[in-house]
Amino acid sequence: MNFIRPAILRSVICSTRGPPGRATLAPGGPSAFYSSVVAGAQERTLVAVKPDGVQRRLVGDIIKRFEQRGFKLVGLKMLQASESTLADHYHDLRRKPFYPSLIRYMASGPVVAMVWEGHNVVRSSRFMVGDTDSAQAKPGTVRGDFSVHISRNVVHASDSVEVAEREISLWFHSAELVNWENSDQSDLYQV
Numbered sequence: 001m002n003f004i005r006p007a008i009l010r011s012v013i014c015s016t017r018g019p020p021g022r023a024t025l026a027p028g029g030p031s032a033f034y035s036s037v038v039a040g041a042q043e044r045t046l047v048a049v050k051p052d053g054v055q056r057r058l059v060g061d062i063i064k065r066f067e068q069r070g071f072k073l074v075g076l077k078m079l080q081a082s083e084s085t086l087a088d089h090y091h092d093l094r095r096k097p098f099y100p101s102l103i104r105y106m107a108s109g110p111v112v113a114m115v116w117e118g119h120n121v122v123r124s125s126r127f128m129v130g131d132t133d134s135a136q137a138k139p140g141t142v143r144g145d146f147s148v149h150i151s152r153n154v155v156h157a158s159d160s161v162e163v164a165e166r167e168i169s170l171w172f173h174s175a176e177l178v179n180w181e182n183s184d185q186s187d188l189y190q191v
């Protein structure tokens with residue numbers, strides 16, 4: 001979604017709420033209105049910095065990219081992933097020839113798991129992370145900037161909303177996810 005200027009948002013609300021020709025903003029003014037627009041479109045995704053990304057001190061850079069894009073961090077932890085979690089996470093790849101080395105790689109050191117929230121965050125995260133094969137990943141993406149080989153591609157991001165829900169519940173307990181409000185969410189949606 002492109003950023004929306006306040007004036008455009010005001011005209012959208014005027015045309016979708018209340019009788020024609022009557023300007024009706026949400027109670028609480030523009031800021032509350034932006035929040036209500038944004039809140040209706042929220043989704044969450046799992047992003048994980050893989051062991052090579054942690055070893056290479058890329059955690060901060062990856063978090064920065066998601067924060068700067070405008071997404072909201074609602075879960076964060078560093079952990080040594082168990083083989084059972086990894087087997088569950090990559091269950092669809094278990095028959096691939098690279099599966100054993102993938103599990104070894106993912107278990108070789110700590111992972112930083114995160115849950116990010118925002119409009120179209122699943123799709124946007126996949127673009128930000130870049131192609132699975134680092135050789136195909138575009139510059140500007142995490143993998144395109146930091147990785148040269150598919151087997152050490154720095155970061156994971158869920159590839160659909162349904163998968164994201166499954167992966168978040170695999171990696172996080174619900175009590176580890178924090179619901180919080182931006183003090184002024186309108187800032188996110190202004191150019």
Ligand SMILES: Nc1ncnc2c1ncn2[C@@H]1O[C@H](COP(=O)(O)OP(=O)(O)OP(=O)(O)O)[C@@H](O)[C@H]1O
Binds near residue numbers: 093102131153
């Ligand atoms: N041909 C391959 N050789 C070695 N490792 C591979 C290969 N294909 C995939 N992998 C590893 O398995 C991971 C999962 O593969 P998948 O096809 O699900 O890609 P992805 O969804 O882009 O990656 P991820 O799930 O890690 O975000 C890849 O990120 C990569 O680390």
